Amino acid sequence: MLRAALARADAACDALYGWRYNPLYQSGTIAVSALVVLLVTGLYLLVFYRISDPWGSVARVSAQPLAGRWIRSMHRYASDAALVAVAVHALRMFLQRRTWGARALAWLSGALLVFLFFLCGWTGFVMVWDGHALALAAEGARLLDALPLFSEPVSRAFVGEREMPRAFFFLNLFAHIALPIAVGLALWIHVSRVARPTLLPPRPLLGGFVALLFAVALVMPVTAAPQANPLVLGQPLDLDWFYSFWLPASRQAPVALVWGAFLAATGLLVVVPWLTRPAPERRPPPSVVMERFCTGCEQCYEDCPYGAISMVPRTDGRGGWVARVDPALCVSCGICAGSCAPMGVGPAGRTGRDQLAAVRAFIDRERPRGEDVVLVGCDRSALALAAHDAPVFTVPCAGSMHSSVVEFLVRAGAGGVLVVACPPRDCWNREGATWLEQRLFEGREAELKERVDRRRIALVWAGAAEGTVVADGLATLRRRIEALGDRAEAEAPAAIEIDLQCDPPLVSAGEREDR
Amino acid sequence: MKRAVGWLVAAVGLWAVASLSTYRTAVDDASRSEFRLSWRSDGTSVEDCTEAARAEQEGLAEHMRNPNACVARRVPYALWVRIDGELRLRDTLHAPGARGDRPLYVFAELPVTPGRHRVAVDFSPVWPEAPVPPDVAATAPVLDVDTTLTFPDGRAVLLTMDETGAPRLRTPSEESDPGAGPAPGAPAAR
Incomplete structure (x- = not known):
């Protein structure tokens, strides 16, 4: 149900923005864009911040009519937009089951990023030292006091007994500056297992995002809320519902319950890779290289979206290089099956040769005529939900489809072939849809x-x-x-020997006879 | 047209984000009041001295011999709080820390109905049964307050102990109202 709702939202955004600029597809890169905005605006705010007068210095920045006012507002709204984008991104990955196996590291580092975002936001709000800041600090102290860490309650710092020490604001500022460094490191880990990570959205989308942030900051500037006063109870707070949604409930709840909820939520995030992992018998196998077909062309190594393929020296006496798949990094996307001209690599049962065998069976079964268009696509694309009056040949992923499948269909009598693929930014296997287009129409290897x-x-x-x-x-x-x-006469399927024609010249005559 | 709708939808989305970013909310009941107690005290210590046996002393090098080995022990304190004669808090405070050598602290937040209340607080040492040297008993910090206080709506009244051991009350005056000037929780001035 959630997946269908997401698909409908995707479709609506595709209609409005086109798939290239669909913000739902670009949720990860929008989060990074927001981080860049936070970094730039944060540097400006840092110049004016005073740990000796946190509330006053922020209030003065907020009152600067030319720059400070909207820069602070952009800083605030960018932090919220980052959190929204991260939530959308995480939901997408979860619903698309891109959470387990080799992707588990990305999921877990993503969970760490969410935690760091919250911590960074927390310290940022405390810097302002208004009522919201005091509520966050006091609640944080209450939670810390439940742990056997300190010899006396940290909460005493926030009851109004004495003036807030500057050391507190210095430490808080230090944390607020240091945490983004940790965010950067976690982000590096997050994308470390993907080849050619895309960190920023296309320029029009980036520009539009920043322009809208600027416009909203101009129209709805963040104003200075009253200064924190620990002796005032029930002071209305300018609550940020993205970072502090939990605060009203947390303040009323017993500490053990709050910690329990936090640990449960953290535990759930951490176990997602194991919860969503299919049973061993249903787990798609990693790609394997059939070395006798491998020409060492490096195309699968170039195309693999997860950097799971390396080129190693041959050991069969033929010299040169051969592709090698690291099963620990392979997500079984099968993109390599589509990128290997001689059809020598891919997950078991999904190599180019397996695809040709399947399309042979399809032709025998459907017998398309000259005016028939055959639809080819994966069961995650529009082919899954809509009924069409055309024969459908399903592949695990359109990006993993070997171009010979299309050739086979046309030569076997189909009037035409319509390949349906997920929009490139939403390809479940990252670059599959992009490589597919280039193989079909732009002469990319395995064309x-x-x-x-x-x-x-x-x-x-x-x-x-x-x-x-x-x-x-x-x-x-x-x-x-x-x-x-x-159109030209259809060829008999048995006479179409694309797989044999694709055999590299290095395959000996004896081997060919064996096959 | 489609592009304009796209911009509008994006703008509305960010407007929603901005609205939820600074949504004024009351997370506490503003009509309640509270009596807070918060202070730290070194308290006082008594020494437990033991005389070492002659044989034990002779087993040690001469420079390590100490016939009277004394260990200082912090004295626990009793805390009583009565509001309008009703006992609201009664506790015995022991020095924290793994070796029980950290300063004592008091931290309590007692909800009270707004208005005037008679408040009595007693914070005094619980002496051991053994006799206590008179100078120790005389210099031990003690807090004894018995007074009538006004607890305004939505305000806390704080009882604390200053560096000299004297009780001190902090109430939010009009001047310390939010936004009007330095508040008790504001950072120290340079």
Whole structure:
């Protein structure tokens, strides 16, 4: 249900912004953009902050009509936007089951990032030293006092017994500056297992995000709330509901319950990789390299979105290099199966050769005629939800589809092939959809052969709830095929030996006979 | 048209974020009042001395011989709080720390109904049964307050002990109201 709701939201945003600038697809990069805004605006605020007069210095910055006012507001709103973006990003990854196996490190470091975000936000709010700051500090002290760490309660610092020591504000400022460094380190770990990580959104989206933040900061500047006074009870707080949503409930709850809720939430986040991991018998296997087909071209090594493939010297006496898959890093996305021209790599049962065997069976079963368009796509794309009056050939991921599948369909008699892939920014296997487009139309290695009539091939990006995009693409391709008129005779499936033609010359005649 | 709607939706989204970012909320009941007690005290110590046996002394090097080994022990304190004659808090405070050698502290927050109340607080040592040297008994810090206080709506009254051991009351005056000037919890001036 949640996945369907997300798909509908994706479709709505695709309609408004196009998939390139869909903020839901770009949630991770928007969070990083917000961090950059926080860093830049934070440097300005740091110049004016005084630990000897925290509330006064922030109030003076807020009163600066030209810069301080909107810079502080941007700082505040960017921190909230970062948290919203992180929440969307985490929800996407969870619903797409991109949380276990080799991706567990990214999930766990993401959970650490969320914790650091909250801690950083907490120290940032305390810096202001208004009522909200005091409530956060006092609640934090109450929670700390439940632990056997200090010989006397930290809470005594916030009851008004004495003036707040400057050391407290210095430590808080230090933490607020040091925590972003930890955020940077955690972010580095977060993306360490992906190749070519994308950290910032496309420029138009980045510019639009910053411009809107600026506009909202101008229209709704953050004003200085009353100064913290520990002897005033029930003071209305300018609460930030993103960072302090828990505060009203926490203040009323017993400490043990608050700690219990925190530990339970943390524990749940931490065990997600194990909870979402399929049972061993249903776990997709990692890719393997069939060394006799590997020409050492390095394309799978280039294309692997997770850096799981390395090139190592051959040991079979043929010289040169051979691809090697690290099973610990492989997420079984199968992108390598689509990128290997001689079809020598991929997860068991999903290599290019396996795909050709499946498409042979499909042709025998469906027998498409000259005017038929065959839909090809994964069960996560729009093909999953919409019913179409065309034969459907399903692949595990359109990005892992070998271009020979398309060639086979056309040569075996299909009038055309419409490939349906997830929008590139939403590809569950990161770069699969991008590589697919380049293989079909831009000559990327393992390309669709010249002999295939490109006019009979089309590719549409459509999320799970974008059935209309597929229907439109189908109608367009049908019109195009109709305009082409007669087509060449279909070849007998048994006579189409693309896999044999793809065999590298290094394969000996004896080996060929064996096959 | 679609682009304009896109911008509008994004702007509304960020407006929602900004609105929830500074949403004024009362998280506490502003009509209650509170009596707070918070101070730290070195308290007082008594020494437990033991005379070492002659044989034990002779077993030690000459420079290590100490016929009278004394260990200082912090005296526990009793804390009583009565409001309008009702006993609201009664506690025996022991010095914290693994070796029980840290200063004593008092920290309590007692809810009271706003208005005038008679408040009596007694913080005094619980002497051991053994006789206590008169100078120790005379210099031990003691806090004994019996007075009538006004507890305003939405305000806390704090009883503390200053460096000299004298009781001190802190109430939020009009001057220390939020935004109007330095508050008791404000940082120390430079």
